[in-house]
Amino acid sequence: MLIDKELANNVSKTEERLETLSKKTREAIIDIAATETGCHIGGSLSVTDLLIALFEKYIGDSRNQIVLSKGHAAAALYAVLYALGIMEKNPAEGYGRSDSLLTGHPNHKIKGIPYSTGSLGHGIPYAAGWALSQKLKGSTGIGVAVCGDGELQEGLCWETFQVVQAKQIDNFLCVVDRNGGQNDGFVHHISPIDDVRARFESFGFQTVEINGHDFKEISEALLGFEASSKPFAIIANTVKGKGVPDIEGNPKAHYAKIPNRLKNKWKRSMV
Numbered sequence: 465m466l467i468d469k470e471l472a473n474n475v476s477k478t479e480e481r482l483e484t485l486s487k488k489t490r491e492a493i494i495d496i497a498a499t500e501t502g503c504h505i506g507g508s509l510s511v512t513d514l515l516i517a518l519f520e521k522y523i524g525d526s527r528n529q530i531v532l533s534k535g536h537a538a539a540a541l542y543a544v545l546y547a548l549g550i551m552e553k554n555p556a557e558g559y560g561r562s563d564s565l566l567t568g569h570p571n572h573k574i575k576g577i578p579y580s581t582g583s584l585g586h587g588i589p590y591a592a593g594w595a596l597s598q599k600l601k602g603s604t605g606i607g608v609a610v611c612g613d614g615e616l617q618e619g620l621c622w623e624t625f626q627v628v629q630a631k632q633i634d635n636f637l638c639v640v641d642r643n644g645g646q647n648d649g650f651v652h653h654i655s656p657i658d659d660v661r662a663r664f665e666s667f668g669f670q671t672v673e674i675n676g677h678d679f680k681e682i683s684e685a686l687l688g689f690e691a692s693s694k695p696f697a698i699i700a701n702t703v704k705g706k707g708v709p710d711i712e713g714n715p716k717a718h719y720a721k722i723p724n725r726l727k728n729k730w731k732r733s734m735v
Contacts, residue, residue: 482679485516485547487734490707492543492554494722494730501560501568502721506711507612508540510643510676510702515544517682518608518639519576523548527605529578529594533587534612534641535569541577542566550576585618587611588638592624595636608637614646617655622667628695629668637689638669638697641676643704647718664697676700707734 489512497505511534522528532541542555551574558564565571569582578594581587588609595607615621628636640660644651651657664671670692674681682700689696704718705711708730711720722730 478683479679482513482516482520485520485544486513488547489516489540489543490734491731492546492556493539494708494727495554495556496539496543496559497720497722498724498727499556499559499721502719503539503559503568504536504718505539505708505720506704506714506717507534507641507643508537508543509706509708509711510704511537511540511610511612511641512544512706513677513679514610514639514641514682514700514702515540516547517679517686518610519544519548521686522606522608523550523576525605527598527603528608529591529605530608530610531579531581531587531591531594532570532577533581533591533609534584534615535581535587537612537641538566538568538570541570542574545574545576584612584615585620585624588621589624589627591638592628592633592636595633596631599633599635604635606635606637607633608639610639610641612646613640613642613644613657613660614651614654616640616657616660617651622663625664625667625669625695632668632695634692634694634696636695638664638695640697640699641702642699643702644713644715646715650715660699661697664699668694669697670694671697671699673699673701676702677706709733 496503545551559566572580579590591607591609598605711717
């Protein structure tokens with residue numbers, strides 16, 4: 465019983481730490497949205513918790529690579545690196561400036577970012593290729609691709625999954641930030657992707673569906689990946705604009721440039 469209680473306390477402390485990191489990340493994303501260029505705020509806020517959990521768990525091992533395939537959410541990636549102490553300064557201080565490495569899509573010249581991404585679908589084969597290279601070397605390293613549900617409209621994604629199945633790249637993890645929105649509106653209004661789970665399973669993936677804002681569910685899904693003998697997919701149901709009530713669930717919040725008064729209001733209203 466004492467062991468169970470101690471384990472429960474450790475889990476609780478871990479979740480509290482992740483929640484604290486998540487809040488710091490979202491505040492930095494809002495800061496970036498208030499810069500001269502603004503940012504893709506909706507998808508950055510939706511993917512925050514997933515990136516926090518993945519980086520906290522895997523970034524310490526150089527054999528692992530986490531690739532943000534939905535590169536337009538670079539603000540979230542930079543903010544996560546800042547929250548974790550990998551990036552020293554608030555990314556809002558340099559984001560979008562001509563003399564800065566903090567470009568609107570991930571820049572591989574920044575510590576913690578293995579590949580520059582932006583063209584949707586391309587990060588998935590990067591991560592799968594890394595995973596395959598680790599497997600061929602006999603390494604326990606993994607490749608993780610974080611993509612969006614709108615991104616899955618790209619044929620390259622499914623071509624890669626076909627190769628993953630053929631080569632049985634069981635150290636490859638695909639995490640889908642399913643927030644239901646994309647640049648021009650709702651995914652189901654533009655090019656619906658019916659039963660994403662069944663699609664992944666038809667490509668030989670072990671697949672789970674979770675709440676992408678629940679750290680306990682994310683953690684359990686990652687444990688499932690580590691125990692699996694198949695390529696693994698996590699379909700994470702998320703909310704576009706998560707944490708800012710004014711824009712939650714609104715596809716029009718895909719990109720925003722906000723004034724300081726709104727920045728301060730949104731930080732105060734964060735949930």
